[in-house]
Amino acid sequence: MAILVDENTKILIQGITGSFGGRHAQLSLDYGTQLVAGVTPGKGGQTFADTVPIFDTVGQAVEETGATVSTIFVPPPFAADAILEAVDAGVELVVAITEGIPVMDMMRVRAGMAGSGARLIGPNCPGIVTPGTGPDSHGGCRIGIAPGYIHKRGKVGVVSRSGTLTYEAVYQLTSLGLGQSTCVGIGGDPINGTSHLDIMKMFNEDPETEAIIMIGEIGGTAEEEAAEWAKENCDKPIAGFIAGATAPPGRRMGHAGAIVSGGKGTAEAKIAAMRDAGIEVADNPSDMGAALVRAMG
Amino acid sequence: MNIHEYQAKELFEKFGVATPKGKVADTAEEAKAAAAELGDEIVVKAQVHAGGRGKGTFKNGFQGGVHVVKNADEAADVASKMIGQTLVTHQTGEEGKLVSKIMVADAVDIEKEYYLAILMDRESRSPVIVASTEGGVNIEDVAENTPDKIYNEVIHPLLGLQPYEIRNISAQLGFTGDTAKQFGKLLKALYKLFISCDCSMVEVNPLVTTPDGQVMALDAKFDFDDNALYRHPEIAELHDPTEEDPREVEAAKFDLNYIGLDGNIACLVNGAGLAMATMDIIKQSGGEPANFLDVGGGATQEQVRNAFKIILSDPNVKGILVNIFGGIMDCDVIAKGIVAACGEVDLNIPLIVRLEGNNVEAGKATLASSDVNLIPADTLADAAQKAVAAIAV
Numbered sequence: 001m002a003i004l005v006d007e008n009t010k011i012l013i014q015g016i017t018g019s020f021g022g023r024h025a026q027l028s029l030d031y032g033t034q035l036v037a038g039v040t041p042g043k044g045g046q047t048f049a050d051t052v053p054i055f056d057t058v059g060q061a062v063e064e065t066g067a068t069v070s071t072i073f074v075p076p077p078f079a080a081d082a083i084l085e086a087v088d089a090g091v092e093l094v095v096a097i098t099e100g101i102p103v104m105d106m107m108r109v110r111a112g113m114a115g116s117g118a119r120l121i122g123p124n125c126p127g128i129v130t131p132g133t134g135p136d137s138h139g140g141c142r143i144g145i146a147p148g149y150i151h152k153r154g155k156v157g158v159v160s161r162s163g164t165l166t167y168e169a170v171y172q173l174t175s176l177g178l179g180q181s182t183c184v185g186i187g188g189d190p191i192n193g194t195s196h197l198d199i200m201k202m203f204n205e206d207p208e209t210e211a212i213i214m215i216g217e218i219g220g221t222a223e224e225e226a227a228e229w230a231k232e233n234c235d236k237p238i239a240g241f242i243a244g245a246t247a248p249p250g251r252r253m254g255h256a257g258a259i260v261s262g263g264k265g266t267a268e269a270k271i272a273a274m275r276d277a278g279i280e281v282a283d284n285p286s287d288m289g290a291a292l293v294r295a296m297g
Numbered sequence: 298m299n300i301h302e303y304q305a306k307e308l309f310e311k312f313g314v315a316t317p318k319g320k321v322a323d324t325a326e327e328a329k330a331a332a333a334e335l336g337d338e339i340v341v342k343a344q345v346h347a348g349g350r351g352k353g354t355f356k357n358g359f360q361g362g363v364h365v366v367k368n369a370d371e372a373a374d375v376a377s378k379m380i381g382q383t384l385v386t387h388q389t390g391e392e393g394k395l396v397s398k399i400m401v402a403d404a405v406d407i408e409k410e411y412y413l414a415i416l417m418d419r420e421s422r423s424p425v426i427v428a429s430t431e432g433g434v435n436i437e438d439v440a441e442n443t444p445d446k447i448y449n450e451v452i453h454p455l456l457g458l459q460p461y462e463i464r465n466i467s468a469q470l471g472f473t474g475d476t477a478k479q480f481g482k483l484l485k486a487l488y489k490l491f492i493s494c495d496c497s498m499v500e501v502n503p504l505v506t507t508p509d510g511q512v513m514a515l516d517a518k519f520d521f522d523d524n525a526l527y528r529h530p531e532i533a534e535l536h537d538p539t540e541e542d543p544r545e546v547e548a549a550k551f552d553l554n555y556i557g558l559d560g561n562i563a564c565l566v567n568g569a570g571l572a573m574a575t576m577d578i579i580k581q582s583g584g585e586p587a588n589f590l591d592v593g594g595g596a597t598q599e600q601v602r603n604a605f606k607i608i609l610s611d612p613n614v615k616g617i618l619v620n621i622f623g624g625i626m627d628c629d630v631i632a633k634g635i636v637a638a639c640g641e642v643d644l645n646i647p648l649i650v651r652l653e654g655n656n657v658e659a660g661k662a663t664l665a666s667s668d669v670n671l672i673p674a675d676t677l678a679d680a681a682q683k684a685v686a687a688i689a690v
Contacts, residue, residue, distance in 0.1 A: 162570020254569025
């Protein structure tokens with residue numbers, strides 16, 4: 001099973017001809033991902049890596065290839081338009097990797113997506129990996145920029161706002177022999193498409209997922225909401241980690257959404273809510289894998 | 298990004314948000330000329346990004362960064378005592394802030410003070426207008442003590458501010474007749490400014506009514522979305538680098554995300570989440586982080602070298618912790634960057650390096666075979682403990 005995507009999911013990449021998008025498109029192909037199309041306006045008719053057709057519009061790409069997921073590698077000034085184009089073309093899932101999209105653009109995108117049936121992951125996120133069963137987890141679905149080889153197919157669901165912290169958690173799990181069902185980076189921006197809570201609900205309903213790691217950071221109240229829900233509704237063991245306990249209030253810590261303002265969004269409040277929900281909170285990022293082992297008893 | 302009070306006033310004037318007449322000045326002569334165009338009561342205000350100016354003290358002994366004067370000569374006299382001097386307030390720290398500009402403006406008779414703000418609310422994913430009859434004080438205290446005196450109106454992201462919403466807020470503040478009309482005009486202009494300039498917050502505190510029936514924005518605080526500055530060059534120009542930590546300004550030139558802190562263990566990390574977590578674990582291990590530093594996912598050798606220089610420009614730094622999880626990045630490339638950087642900067646404090654990920658064995662071999670004196674660590678916890686121990690020696 002896994003959530004959101006699996007090894008049969010057909011994906012396309014908007015911005016496949018850019019250097020960043022192209023590099024990660026190649027890595028996804030190497031991983032065995034069903035990358036069936038690229039989209040770059042004005043470059044329709046060309047191919048990527050001699051195999052992947054490039055289209056001018058997402059509508060054409062979807063019609064020709066049957067792709068159901070789009071990945072956005074488009075630069076910030078054009079990213080909102082690219083997301084809306086993908087939604088309008090009828091894809092089920094849009095994964096926005098782009099960092100630095102203006103908040104008001106994301107506000108309008110979210111409002112514009114209402115009622116469309118499409119889901120957005122990100123922006124400013126590492127993407128999604130459902131590991132494959134081959135060597136170094138080859139044969140899975142890798143969407144975005146995560147290192148594929150650190151994964152291993154298994155039973156732990158991972159959800160996180162941060163890229164490198166996700167990789168840390170996955171690496172520890174794999175080292176401990178614990179594979180992952182799906183790893184989802186929801187992104188570090190203040191307005192994003194999918195919350196911790198949305199992903200927790202999916203993991204809870206996924207029969208393959210038997211345990212969950214939830215990684216958060218300062219800013220907003222998404223972790224508290226997820227913890228509160230999990231307390232009543234999730235019987236699967238959960239481990240967690242929150243970054244930013246020492247961050248000075250009022251300063252944005254790299255991620256646009258990582259800020260404690262007006263006394264809201266502190267690490268203390270998040271950790272307290274998670275502990276109250278019975279989540280095993282890791283003391284430090286080196287302890288995330290071990291914390292999950294403790295949670296699983 | 299924040300801006301100065303006089304710049305806020307200029308934005309208000311541009312968008313038609315009623316505000317007292319005033320002007321910025323660089324010199325006492327300019328202050329005199331500007332004050333001559335104003336009324337009988339003139340306020341002179343030092344322009345720095347810090348609160349508590351009124352109760353601040355200049356290092357030359359002059360008391361107060363805000364003065365009310367009666368005429369242009371007095372304005373020039375006060376300006377001459379402020380410009381070029383350093384103002385210390387409860388928000389500037391002991392070192393204070395250099396005042397290079399002052400603002401002169403008409404002093405306004407206040408009938409009543411209100412609070413009005415517009416901010417991007419992440420929970421509702423919408424602009425929210427916050428209004429209160431309790432103005433001129435810290436709004437967080439009002440929220441804490443009398444939350445029923447704060448009124449919120451969530452604005453639809455695509456429809457924008459509607460006339461009925463203005464009426465709702467106006468009614469909550471108790472405005473009627475012409476005052477309500479003036480308030481409506483001000484709020485409409487303020488909302489337009491907020492949206493047009495990609496603000497993340499604009500706070501008018503206080504908003505005032507005057508005995509002669511005017512509604513005005515007396516003081517304002519802006520915060521702009523840094524990600525949107527590319528489409529507002531005129532606002533990006535308002536940025537005053539002298540108001541910021543020079544190390545942060547330097548770091549930004551190299552696309553490094555640096556925030557200076559008070560501790561003595563510097564850190565250099567890839568990824569914002571991991572960088573925060575590295576600070577946390579230093580603290581947890583009994584040390585104090587000297588900075589937040591995210592070199593990003595695709596850091597180059599050049600960036601690593603500049604990151605070292607910025608870290609070492611902080612005299613408090615007694616040790617450096619490098620924590621890299623090389624996912625796509627090759628750990629050996631990072632290791633070579635560290636060795637090159639250390640060769641250039643004449644490092645004489647402990648350097649603790651934790652590398653993990655892609656091609657890590659080659660990276661560790663590169664570090665081990667170099668003549669850089671460093672302490673290798675296996676996990677982040679191990680690295681933090683070694684860093685704390687190393688600077689204790």
